Amino acid sequence: MSVQTIRLCSLLLKEYFGEIISNVGKTVMNLGQAPLKLIWLESKEKLKNCKKALTVLIKHCLVTIHKNSGGLTEYKAEPQRILYLLRYPKYIYIAKREFGDFGEQIIEEILMEGILTADDIIEKVYNRMKNSSENRVADDNFRTLTNISEVLVEMIKAKYIIRACVISNESNESIWFPSNIEEDEDVKDIQQIATKFSVKLEDNESLEPVSKRRKKDPVKSKEDVYYVVNSDQFHLYLRDMTILEGLKTHYDDEKAAQLVLVMLRLSQAHLWAKETVVITKTDIVEDLCPKVMKKGKLPKESCSTLFSTKEDIEEYLTFVIEDNSRFVVKVDERSGVGMYRVNIMKIYEELIHSSLASIVSDRFGSQCGRIFRLLLTKKYLHQKQIEELAMVPAKDAKECTYNLMTNNFIRLLQYPKGSEYAPAHTYFIFNVDLEEIVRSTIERCYQAIFNCIIRRNHENEVHKILIDRKTFIDAVITNLRLNSGDQADVEPQIEELNQSFSTHDKELLERLKKLSHRLELCELQVDDTLFLFQSWLSISLYG
Amino acid sequence: MDSTEGKEFVARFLNLLETNKNGVSEKTLQSVSDSVSTKIRAECTNKLLAGGKIELLKKGGQLIYKLKNEDQRLETDEETVIYNIIEEAGNIGIWMRDIRLKSKIPQIQLSKLCKSMESKKLIKSVKSIAANKKKVYMLYNVQPDDSVTGGTWYSNNDFESEFVEILNSQCFKYLLRKAEIARSYSSPIERKKSSFVSSYEVLDYINETGISRVTLSKKDIEAILETLVFDGKVERTVSNDSSSSDTSDKMYRAINRTTTTTSLMRMPCGVCPVAKDCHLDGVISPIKCIYFNDFFEI
The missing domain is CATH 1.10.10.10 (Winged helix-like DNA-binding domain superfamily/Winged helix DNA-binding domain)
Structure with missing residues (x-):
């Protein structure tokens, strides 16, 4: 740390x-x-x-x-987990993309509390929906509730949310930890909760004391079944996205990248796997166009949108195998069916190499970028060899290697011919220590995010009075609009309130808005880099 | 001198000079080689003169040709010794200090001798690219090795980085154009295959454009293409096309970079040169950061 x-x-x-x-x-x-x-x-x-x-x-x-x-x-x-706080917006986005609005709200609620029971999740999400859609008549309570619980079950099945075990030890302190034990009972429980909750709601409406009713409640959910957000599953999603983005530009072909993604999904490789298990072509074809397999030839529109025919898939498979990068390799061929494997580590290495090279080029110029890439491919080189291979004048090459060395992007190794380190009798060899650079870049990312947050807070702090005034006046305006029936009557008042800001103030507010938006974006983007580098480290360490 | 007639004449001429140690006058020469045209005779004579094989002397208002023999060219024993040492060094050349160590002739005398030999066009001095002020000596008619002159990329001991850069960008443009054309194919394999270009094709293109004054070899162009590979703009593979006779033909292709810009580099902290000294209450701090100020203005 x-x-x-x-x-x-x-x-x-x-x-x-x-x-x-x-x-x-x-x-x-x-x-x-x-x-x-x-x-x-x-x-x-x-x-x-x-x-x-x-x-x-x-x-x-x-x-x-x-x-x-x-x-x-x-x-x-657990500092690693604290840093996940940065990724919460991404989790919420993924949940929204995969499970819709309910998914988004479920994740938001759990993230807010840390751990929640299924009861609480459903109750909170329901209340939220009710509050936000006050104008809409909340006519069908029951359907909303079942929908929420269905989404929740789906998310649990997809492992985006997992159970947290609570274990009581002898001193009666509860320790809990995420567990993979999935009981069918749990799922049933959740489904029942919806029913139960709607019953409870009706009770509320009939103004009966809830505590009294509860005792009579036929289904009682387990009190100690808590749920947490499974960040690993979200990271798996993020990993796939990172790989997809990288491959899209690498292959310069959307379909090829999608094919590799399908292979990744099929293999269900765990988060820190170096390579996937072997997948047969039959599986891939079945996954991509299931109907082709079953009935032979079928009209094209019934197949998946990306790959229309089996031949198409075969062609792309050959394409990714023949690629120089060897991200996908053909392991074996049994009875005419090819077996394939995706090398995740290789993909990550390529991504790391190109991001590092881009960092070096951006910081020290393209000549240094060339030398850095040269060292990445050739591993160990003399100064003289660097000059010749990179075709850079000797003087510039020396400056580049010096710059890179002092900034710890490359290291200088000394191999003496004899027992003493006399410069005349020593080989000086340049080399790149990837892990070291990755670690130092991660530190740099931390610093960048830290600076972003500090600066954003500082800017808001400096103009606090202005921002407070703005929020206050905005609130007044909304109130006016809501409470008065006659629009024409209110308009002049709103106009007057808006006039209280000078042009300068307005410009400043605009600038502040733009600025904090930009800094927030930076935080998220730097986190992308951070994710890539951290995953590479974890894969190379634990994979 | 190249034609058979010329060769014959040269042989006869040298023979004549051999027999007449005191020299041959223009008249005698004319009488001996009647059959040869004046033009060829003049050409051959000039070449022999330039090569230092014969010399032209004036004797009583008359020009005479005389054979210049090695013994005569190397006047002293010292010169012979130096000549042999330099001859041994071949096209790599030998440094003045090494000649001194080998011949054991004192420095002052040696430099005098070298100078006189140089003026007699027996030896020449070549500046080495390895060290700026280091001169190496080699025989006059020897073509210096690439390790001494630096090969194609050096002129007058300077690395021609601009020349390299121009070639670099031209090669890339050529490959890019090929890749653009290849994009029209629908099949990914076809698209890839047709975007690959062999180094021969690039070489032909570059030689055709006339960017280079000297004719480049395949090795030269491959060195340039390699730099593009290290720039991350080009991918290399070895052709395994069975139809081509040259099996180890290197193929190149323009590619997209896997990541354009790392997202860390999109904000000032990524490229900040003083990030090391950046602290909350330091002189350089994120609150006062001028790079951030510029960043907001964009």
């Missing part, structure tokens, strides 16, 4: 949870792993606040509990 990481993490905690939690979180990160008392003393917060903060952090999976050998409970921060 670097200083930069802690700094960014505590800033993120402050953004999402506020000052106290950020302070406690920072203390835990600094201490590494510590008991409550130490955290309390170090953070200088009130004990009560400290406890509360830790609870929130634990609920969001950002701090974990361990028991040391002395039987003392210790808290440990």
